[in-house]
Amino acid sequence: MKSFVMLSLALVASPAAFASLDLAQKKNCMACHAVDRKLVGPAYKDVAAKYANDKEAYKKLAEKIIKGGKDVWGPVPMPANSQVTPAEAETLAKWVLTLK
Numbered sequence: 001m002k003s004f005v006m007l008s009l010a011l012v013a014s015p016a017a018f019a020s021l022d023l024a025q026k027k028n029c030m031a032c033h034a035v036d037r038k039l040v041g042p043a044y045k046d047v048a049a050k051y052a053n054d055k056e057a058y059k060k061l062a063e064k065i066i067k068g069g070k071d072v073w074g075p076v077p078m079p080a081n082s083q084v085t086p087a088e089a090e091t092l093a094k095w096v097l098t099l100k
């Protein structure tokens with residue numbers, strides 16, 4: 001039963017998830033981030049875990065994706081990603097928060 005639910009979720013979730021991964025690759029996010037391990041920036045699944053109880057987190061993450069920032073995960077800053085539109089940043093932030 002559990003695996004059936006997981007499989008169904010995977011089937012429902014994957015087209016959007018692939019589209020977002022594609023966007024993250026196009027916007028160069030994956031040069032510094034991976035889903036499951038720390039590179040220059042934190043693993044996306046660690047970001048999702050940190051904000052799991054914060055329903056508004058996508059808003060501040062979307063803003064930070066565009067403007068950059070530091071001191072949340074360590075001294076290394078994320079530079080501004082000015083090639084990302086606000087709508088794209090929101091899509092990316094929401095996607096990151098779904099990664100577990």
Ligand code: HEC
Nearest residue numbers: 027029032040041069070071072073074076077078081092
């Ligand atoms: C040059 C490397 C680099 C690039 C490119 C980059 N990041 Fe980051 N990212 C970082 C670093 C370093 C941090 C940790 C910043 C901190 O500690 O506050 C971070 C943090 C984050 C966080 C967590 C922010 C928080 O406050 O918890 C998210 C979400 C994120 N990045 C998404 C993205 C997305 C989406 C893109 C592509 C548009 C991207 N990053 C591109 C290096 C990068």
